[in-house]
Every structure is written in C-alpha cells, then in structure tokens.
Amino acid sequence: MSELCTPSRREAKRHETALRLQQCGLRLTLDRGFDGWTIDDLAAAADVSRRTVFNYFDGKADVVLGSGIEVDQDKIDAFVAGGPTGRLFDDLIVLAHDAIRDRTDEQLITSLREAVVSDSRLLALVHERLEEAATGLAECVRQREGDAFPARQSRLLLKLLLTFFDHALDRIADDPSQTFTEHFDATVADARGALA
Structure with missing residues (x-):
C-alpha cells in the first residue's frame, strides 16, 4: 500500500518545492527587479541548492513566469x-x-x-x-x-x-x-x- 502512495507524495512534494521556488523568485523580483537577483540568490532564499533550482526550472524566466x-x-x-x-x-x-x-x-x-x-x-x-x-x-x-x-x-x-x-x-x-x-x-x- 505504501508503494501506491509514494508517487503521489513525491508529486505533491515536487509541486510544493516548485511553488516555493516560484514564490521566492517573485518576491526577489518585487524587491530587486528581475535583473537584480541570481539563481544563487534564489537558492539561498528558498533554502535549496542551485542544482535543485535547475531540476525544476530552466532559468530565471521559467521560475518567475512558470514553464x-x-x-x-x-x-x-x-x-x-x-x-x-x-x-x-x-x-x-x-x-x-x-x-x-x-x-x-x-x-x-x-x-x-x-x-x-x-x-x-x-x-x-x-x-x-x-x-x-x-x-x-x-x-x-x-x-x-x-x-x-x-x-x-x-x-x-x-x-x-x-x-x-x-x-x-x-x-x-x-x-x-x-x-x-x-x-x-x-x-x-x-x-x-x-x-x-
């Protein structure tokens, strides 16, 4: 039974992380402007690694605007x-x-x-x-x-x-x-x- 639940939990966690990254990207954009922050700034704000950001998004535009x-x-x-x-x-x-x-x-x-x-x-x-x-x-x-x-x-x-x-x-x-x-x-x- 737990194996059946694992994918949905994984999907929920993935959605939650992507949403948190997007929220942080928007907050940084509102505070500093779109060109005023880096992916490293985003990773620090979201408390994830730079690599994690790129596991979810191709770049800054995708973070802020979605895929x-x-x-x-x-x-x-x-x-x-x-x-x-x-x-x-x-x-x-x-x-x-x-x-x-x-x-x-x-x-x-x-x-x-x-x-x-x-x-x-x-x-x-x-x-x-x-x-x-x-x-x-x-x-x-x-x-x-x-x-x-x-x-x-x-x-x-x-x-x-x-x-x-x-x-x-x-x-x-x-x-x-x-x-x-x-x-x-x-x-x-x-x-x-x-x-x-």
Missing part, C-alpha cells in the same frame, strides 16, 4: 478537427481553460501580475511568450479553418483572448475572493453581453 502555456495535445487535436463545440470562438475559450487549469494559486497570480507591471524586462518576456503562444494558436486556427481564413481575423480572435486574460488579471487584483478562472469566465461573459 509556459501548456495545452493537452488531445484538446489541440480536437480543436483542429473542429471541436469540441464546432464554434471557433467558443473552442478557443475551451483551449484557454485548459491552459489555465493548473494555474489556480491566486496569491501567485496576483504577485506575478504585480511583478510584471513593475518590471519592464519581465513585461517584455511575458509579451515574447504570449507572442509565441499566439503564433502556435494561429497555426492551429489555420489548420482548422483552412488557408483561406483571413489572417487578420485570426489575429483579432487571439488578441481578444489575450485581452480577456489581461482583464481577468485586473479583476483578480480588485477582487481576490474569486479564482482566476472565475474572473476569466466573467470577463468572457461581459464581452459576450457587450457584443450581443
């Missing part, structure tokens, strides 16, 4: 095939939900927002990551809708999606009693209402 936006490949395949609802915008929202599913630590999200807003270097890294994600998503839209689908329309949909994320971040700063996902859904509902 990137990940969406389950099966859901991407379903999207490209025209699902799950058959309505492009609604299906983009489903993918967005998958991307934020594991990012539910509201305190971490609030700290991340504060760090990004206060540090231009970090803001540039966020924009770079979002541009990479948008490029990948635009390719998925092209595969789904075909080459004749207007590129401008595709970019507009993706910019709307990014605006929803940004607005949800503003909302959570104003009202931390709700989850990021709840704020994201409320933002989408507000946009639908305004455009109806």
Whole structure:
C-alpha cells in the first residue's frame, strides 16, 4: 500500500518545492527587479541548492513566469478537427481553460501580475511568450479553418483572448475572493453581453 502512495507524495512534494521556488523568485523580483537577483540568490532564499533550482526550472524566466502555456495535445487535436463545440470562438475559450487549469494559486497570480507591471524586462518576456503562444494558436486556427481564413481575423480572435486574460488579471487584483478562472469566465461573459 505504501508503494501506491509514494508517487503521489513525491508529486505533491515536487509541486510544493516548485511553488516555493516560484514564490521566492517573485518576491526577489518585487524587491530587486528581475535583473537584480541570481539563481544563487534564489537558492539561498528558498533554502535549496542551485542544482535543485535547475531540476525544476530552466532559468530565471521559467521560475518567475512558470514553464509556459501548456495545452493537452488531445484538446489541440480536437480543436483542429473542429471541436469540441464546432464554434471557433467558443473552442478557443475551451483551449484557454485548459491552459489555465493548473494555474489556480491566486496569491501567485496576483504577485506575478504585480511583478510584471513593475518590471519592464519581465513585461517584455511575458509579451515574447504570449507572442509565441499566439503564433502556435494561429497555426492551429489555420489548420482548422483552412488557408483561406483571413489572417487578420485570426489575429483579432487571439488578441481578444489575450485581452480577456489581461482583464481577468485586473479583476483578480480588485477582487481576490474569486479564482482566476472565475474572473476569466466573467470577463468572457461581459464581452459576450457587450457584443450581443
């Protein structure tokens, strides 16, 4: 029986350590700026070795921003095939939900927002990551809708999606009693209402 429990304990410990590293990285960024600390500073703040930091993250950007936006490949395949609802915008929202599913630590999200807003270097890294994600998503839209689908329309949909994320971040700063996902859904509902 204890062997069955070991992997879940190990996963929980791994998640806890990664979260502690990210929290320390954000705290250092808020205190010193993104370029004002080193991986050695992070290791000392989190009371781990430098090697441990690199067992969890590839570098400073990954520590502070997380490992990137990940969406389950099966859901991407379903999207490209025209699902799950058959309505492009609604299906983009489903993918967005998958991307934020594991990012539910509201305190971490609030700290991340504060760090990004206060540090231009970090803001540039966020924009770079979002541009990479948008490029990948635009390719998925092209595969789904075909080459004749207007590129401008595709970019507009993706910019709307990014605006929803940004607005949800503003909302959570104003009202931390709700989850990021709840704020994201409320933002989408507000946009639908305004455009109806």
